Amino acid sequence: MIVQQIKGENMVENITLVWTNLIASIGAVTSIIWGRVLMVVLFIGATFAPISGLIHTTLFLIGVDLVFGLTVTIRKKGIDEIVSNKLRNSLFKAMFYLLFIMMSFLVEKQIAGSDCLVTKVVFAVMGAVELWSIAGNALILSPNLPFLRLLKKYLTSEIAKKMEIDKKDVDEILKGKNK
Numbered sequence: 001m002i003v004q005q006i007k008g009e010n011m012v013e014n015i016t017l018v019w020t021n022l023i024a025s026i027g028a029v030t031s032i033i034w035g036r037v038l039m040v041v042l043f044i045g046a047t048f049a050p051i052s053g054l055i056h057t058t059l060f061l062i063g064v065d066l067v068f069g070l071t072v073t074i075r076k077k078g079i080d081e082i083v084s085n086k087l088r089n090s091l092f093k094a095m096f097y098l099l100f101i102m103m104s105f106l107v108e109k110q111i112a113g114s115d116c117l118v119t120k121v122v123f124a125v126m127g128a129v130e131l132w133s134i135a136g137n138a139l140i141l142s143p144n145l146p147f148l149r150l151l152k153k154y155l156t157s158e159i160a161k162k163m164e165i166d167k168k169d170v171d172e173i174l175k176g177k178n179k
Helices: 001-030 033-047 049-077 083-111 117-141 147-165 167-178
Strands: none
Touching: 001 033, 033 049, 033 147, 049 147, 083 117, 117 147, 117 167, 147 167
């Protein structure tokens, strides 16, 4: 019985010590600006954790599209034609996509409570736009890919926009690549 009483006293002391250290650590973190910034960042991360997969996939698709776009520009026009405003547009596009996904998530969460259905639809539309752009770049780089050749008729406008040429010139360029 004496052993149990000592363990009990130590446990109370240990719990008190843990709480004291926790309160001191909270005070230390909140007393500096970087600690507060860290808390805000973690709060935002926790808020959007249910859609983190959608956010990461969106960023990945934008990155792939950027790499393919840079590759097309370098191969077709040369490295001197890489323009900072087009790179900046990719950054703005990423910010817009993420803002739109996050805002739809927050609104839907407030109105419907959960499930993220509207957010998933928004992601699907934006993801499809990015995949369409990636397909256009891939067709420019490799016009002989079987799956992409099936989409060539539908990707003509996308390719013309990317290469800054008329739609009628796209077929000639792709046919020239096939030879």
